Amino acid sequence: MESTFRRIIRYFFSGTLFIVPLVATVYFIFIAFSWLDSLLKLPYPGLGFLIILFAITIFGYLTTNFAFKAFTTWFDHGMNRIPLVKLIYSSLKDLLNAFVGDKKKFNKPVLVLMNEENKLYQIGFITQADLSELGLNDMVSVYLPHSYAVSGWHYIVQRNRITPLNISGPIAMKYIVSGGISGFKENF
Numbered sequence: 001m002e003s004t005f006r007r008i009i010r011y012f013f014s015g016t017l018f019i020v021p022l023v024a025t026v027y028f029i030f031i032a033f034s035w036l037d038s039l040l041k042l043p044y045p046g047l048g049f050l051i052i053l054f055a056i057t058i059f060g061y062l063t064t065n066f067a068f069k070a071f072t073t074w075f076d077h078g079m080n081r082i083p084l085v086k087l088i089y090s091s092l093k094d095l096l097n098a099f100v101g102d103k104k105k106f107n108k109p110v111l112v113l114m115n116e117e118n119k120l121y122q123i124g125f126i127t128q129a130d131l132s133e134l135g136l137n138d139m140v141s142v143y144l145p146h147s148y149a150v151s152g153w154h155y156i157v158q159r160n161r162i163t164p165l166n167i168s169g170p171i172a173m174k175y176i177v178s179g180g181i182s183g184f185k186e187n188f
Contacts, residue, residue: 109172
């Protein structure tokens, strides 16, 4: 009897591991679509998402076009002249460029020796390999993301305290954000 009860509990938890991420993902997508549709007040669910996706793609095409590049340069310059707006606009633009732009920054995962006495390490990303402009020739800038959060620490670290890792940036980020649970394999 006890063996049957344990088996039922195991089945329940196996089902939970499958259902909860699936339901949470579907719920998140549903809420996002509903929110976008409510902004545009459209009668068909998902149409707002498609319109916004199309508009962003068109803007992406235009910003890569030579004629539009002059406008984007002028617009960026204008946004960077307004004190508070500059802080928010340039920070968000740099953050997005770090993930999806031409100047990706989270593509050099490293192992950082945080505490030599206890042999404590943390995985992070080199964001600036050359700090000679600051007079820090033997230092690098490293970002250490937090698990389960959209935050992290930024440290200036001696070059001899880091070890490059032979994994991709997205895999390293997934490993860090999951608290080490996800492992280092690609999931398809």
